[in-house]
Amino acid sequence: MKYLSKLHQALAEGHFAVTAEIGPPKHASAQGVIRHAQMLQSCVDAANITDCQTAIVRLSSIAAGAHILGCGVEPIVQMTCRDRNRIAIQADLLGAYSLGMRNLLCLSGDHQKFGNHPSAKNVYDLDSVQLISLMRRMRDESKFFCGEEIKEHEPRFFIGAVANPFADPFEYRVDRLEKKIEAGAQFIQTQCVFDMERFERFMEMVRARGLDQRAHILAGVTPLKSWRAARYLQTGVSGMIVPDTLVERLKNAADPKEGIKVCIEQIRHIKEKVRGVHGVHIMAIAWEEAVPEIAERAGLLPRPGLQRRAESID
Amino acid sequence: MIKAQQKDIREIAGMVEGCHKVLLAGCGGCVTVCLAGGEKETEIAARALRLIRKRSGKPLETVTYVATRQCEPEFLAPLDELVKDVDAVISLACGVGVQCLAERYQDKWVVPALDTKFAGGSKETGVWEERCGLCGDCILHKTGGICPVVRCSKSILNGPCGGSQHGKCELGQDIDCAWQLIYDRMKALGRLSELTAVQPPKDWSKARDGGPRRLIREDLIADEISE
Numbered sequence: 001m002k003y004l005s006k007l008h009q010a011l012a013e014g015h016f017a018v019t020a021e022i023g024p025p026k027h028a029s030a031q032g033v034i035r036h037a038q039m040l041q042s043c044v045d046a047a048n049i050t051d052c053q054t055a056i057v058r059l060s061s062i063a064a065g066a067h068i069l070g071c072g073v074e075p076i077v078q079m080t081c082r083d084r085n086r087i088a089i090q091a092d093l094l095g096a097y098s099l100g101m102r103n104l105l106c107l108s109g110d111h112q113k114f115g116n117h118p119s120a121k122n123v124y125d126l127d128s129v130q131l132i133s134l135m136r137r138m139r140d141e142s143k144f145f146c147g148e149e150i151k152e153h154e155p156r157f158f159i160g161a162v163a164n165p166f167a168d169p170f171e172y173r174v175d176r177l178e179k180k181i182e183a184g185a186q187f188i189q190t191q192c193v194f195d196m197e198r199f200e201r202f203m204e205m206v207r208a209r210g211l212d213q214r215a216h217i218l219a220g221v222t223p224l225k226s227w228r229a230a231r232y233l234q235t236g237v238s239g240m241i242v243p244d245t246l247v248e249r250l251k252n253a254a255d256p257k258e259g260i261k262v263c264i265e266q267i268r269h270i271k272e273k274v275r276g277v278h279g280v281h282i283m284a285i286a287w288e289e290a291v292p293e294i295a296e297r298a299g300l301l302p303r304p305g306l307q308r309r310a311e312s313i314d
Numbered sequence: 315m316i317k318a319q320q321k322d323i324r325e326i327a328g329m330v331e332g333c334h335k336v337l338l339a340g341c342g343g344c345v346t347v348c349l350a351g352g353e354k355e356t357e358i359a360a361r362a363l364r365l366i367r368k369r370s371g372k373p374l375e376t377v378t379y380v381a382t383r384q385c386e387p388e389f390l391a392p393l394d395e396l397v398k399d400v401d402a403v404i405s406l407a408c409g410v411g412v413q414c415l416a417e418r419y420q421d422k423w424v425v426p427a428l429d430t431k432f433a434g435g436s437k438e439t440g441v442w443e444e445r446c447g448l449c450g451d452c453i454l455h456k457t458g459g460i461c462p463v464v465r466c467s468k469s470i471l472n473g474p475c476g477g478s479q480h481g482k483c484e485l486g487q488d489i490d491c492a493w494q495l496i497y498d499r500m501k502a503l504g505r506l507s508e509l510t511a512v513q514p515p516k517d518w519s520k521a522r523d524g525g526p527r528r529l530i531r532e533d534l535i536a537d538e539i540s541e
Contacts, residue, residue, distance in 0.1 A: 163476075
């Protein structure tokens with residue numbers, strides 16, 4: 001079988017996958033991105049490259065993807081619907097594929113109000129579900145969105161999407177996940193899990209509908225650097241649930257690396273106890289150097305058969 | 315209906331700075347309903363302008379007239395006489411009214427007194443909220459009578475996005491999540507299953523098809539000829 005990407009193969013072969021996140025800089029040098037990629041190289045299967053996260057202008061996700069590919073890290077290019085219409089999206093998909101990108105993650109994108117250009121006009125010509133289905137159409141039907149045939153070299157991405165079990169309406173989150181899978185999403189990365197009980201209830205509904213059989217679900221985890229960071233996510237970010245007990249634990253901890261310890265416990269719990277989850281997505285916000293330690297101590301290393309898998313990529 | 319809000323009176327005064335006599339034209343349509351450009355508001359604006367000019371030592375003469383609807387040429391004829399001896403016309407109608415006057419009075423300086431805000435309805439006394447994006451391709455039958463195009467901050471057709479929590483939009487507690495409202499209503503009506511279909515991208519050509527959109531009713535045109 002030909003795989004669309006290394007990540008695709010790792011998941012298809014049943015490995016518990018590990019992905020992490022690299023946020024491009026607010027300047028025109030790739031040095032930081034490259035340093036970051038080198039740090040992650042041996043401990044992840046692929047790394048997300050965020051697309052102007054929180055609507056702040058940054059080095060483009062596709063360009064950053066090209067840089068990290070050179071470091072031997074497979075990129076998961078994030079693409080939001082906020083800044084591009086259907087013409088620009090397709091052009092970027094062709095361009096990203098031509099540069100060797102093989103994984104693409106579709107998101108709505110944070111509203112521009114949260115960023116450094118709040119007066120910008122948002123696009124949202126497509127939403128994330130539509131972006132997924134249109135990408136599948138390009139790959140499986142060799143057609144542009146308009147229906148015109150892509151005569152050769154259609155972009156063949158491993159298509160990813162996100163799900164947020166902590167947003168409302170809770171039950172409808174599973175419907176919407178199904179909608180994304182129906183549209184063509186093959187892997188799903190979730191919002192950071194802090195409320196394990198709610199995540200488990202979410203996964204129960206996901207399993208009941210067999211969605212874990214139709215897409216690979218990677219649970220998002222985040223090591224919290226301090227109790228203040230936890231409090232901020234709890235009160236300042238919509239669509240997050242951070243239990244008080246976690247905030248208190250971090251507040252009372254003597255170890256400055258308590259957040260790493262919590263994250264490792266979460267990963268172990270998810271891997272051993274939550275059925276239907278096929279990997280973790282470690283979002284170490286402003287704490288990137290924590291990822292290798294987390295992967296190591298959570299027993300996720302070494303990552304399996306990178307070389308062998310690389311050979312069978314389409 | 316169209317909702318509008320009067321500009322700061324000093325801004326309006328600035329638009330007619332060099333004029334000696336102006337006509338303030340109100341409108342009896344939408345802007346009367348939202349208390350921005352009806353008879354009362356037109357008189358108040360005229361008085362305020364005269365006062366500002368009097369204080370600056372350059373008195374202004376004003377005439378006022380409220381057309382039944384500024385967007386219909388048939389209601390504008392009474393303005394023709396009044397316009398003749400003024401230096402400028404200040405329209406207290408929506409942007410449509412301003413343009414109808416500018417089109418009719420080619421040699422006159424026509425300025426807007428209002429900011430045209432949106433097509434919406436009344437929530438409570440003094441509070442109006444947008445309800446229609448005038449997109450030209452209504453989907454309210456698919457979304458439980460709640461429009462995600464204008465009521466969702468991202469105009470998402472397959473919502474809600476991950477920022478919806480406790481029924482509110484990620485942008486703030488004062489914005490209801492349109493998709494929570496849609497979900498609740500469809501659930502109450504026993505029609506949740508209708509939300510599972512992937513809604514295709516919108517055909518924006520119905521909204522921005524180059525130049526002003528035009529509506530042609532051939533049945534009405536034909537009637538007029540036969541009469």
